[in-house]
Amino acid sequence: MQKSTDKERIILGIDPGTAVLGYGIVREIGKQLSLISLGIIKLDHLSDHGLKLQQIFQKTTALIEQYQPDCMALEAPFYGKNIQVMLKLGRAQGVAMAAALNRDIPIFEYAPRKIKQSVTGNGNAGKEQVAAMLKTLLKFQETPQFLDATDGLAVAVCHAFQNNSQGSSRKGYSGWNDFIRDNADRLG
Numbered sequence: 001m002q003k004s005t006d007k008e009r010i011i012l013g014i015d016p017g018t019a020v021l022g023y024g025i026v027r028e029i030g031k032q033l034s035l036i037s038l039g040i041i042k043l044d045h046l047s048d049h050g051l052k053l054q055q056i057f058q059k060t061t062a063l064i065e066q067y068q069p070d071c072m073a074l075e076a077p078f079y080g081k082n083i084q085v086m087l088k089l090g091r092a093q094g095v096a097m098a099a100a101l102n103r104d105i106p107i108f109e110y111a112p113r114k115i116k117q118s119v120t121g122n123g124n125a126g127k128e129q130v131a132a133m134l135k136t137l138l139k140f141q142e143t144p145q146f147l148d149a150t151d152g153l154a155v156a157v158c159h160a161f162q163n164n165s166q167g168s169s170r171k172g173y174s175g176w177n178d179f180i181r182d183n184a185d186r187l188g
Contacts, residue, residue, distance in 0.1 A: 010027055013154065025038070
């Protein structure tokens with residue numbers, strides 16, 4: 001039972017990708033979480049990278065308009081050996097961030113290991129373990145066709161769990177000025 005003083009917050013979680021982007025949306029009231037929606041945005045049918053980025057921006061904007069989130073949490077790009085894949089993933093994340101920043105929605109980034117640790121207690125958990133824990137936590141039965149959907153949901157849940165934490169494991173931006181100030185070295 002929640003107190004009437006508990007604040008409600010809608011969190012949009014995004015697992016960026018250029019073939020499949022996963023998202024999850026949760027409602028947080030006090031310490032109670034409930035599932036609003038989860039799904040994917042399929043992009044692998046588009047061969048042009050620019051069209052994929054446009055689709056990510058448009059679909060993310062549509063999710064923002066439909067669900068009116070109070071914040072967005074994203075999985076931060078992990079370090080990989082293939083620089084081209086990293087570049088494309090970073091662009092996908094940046095376009096999703098731009099959709100939120102364009103609406104003055106604060107954004108937060110979490111490392112993949114931090115997300116898994118928050119949801120399962122194990123930073124090395126597999127996608128299936130994360131999905132199973134989310135089904136238990138949020139009490140839903142359906143198994144999504146793509147684990148990218150539960151990956152996006154895991155980002156939102158991770159952010160909810162970090163609500164009272166003051167660690168340096170998250171970075172938040174409340175608008176373009178904050179983002180530019182903290183990323184001046186990225187600007188040409």
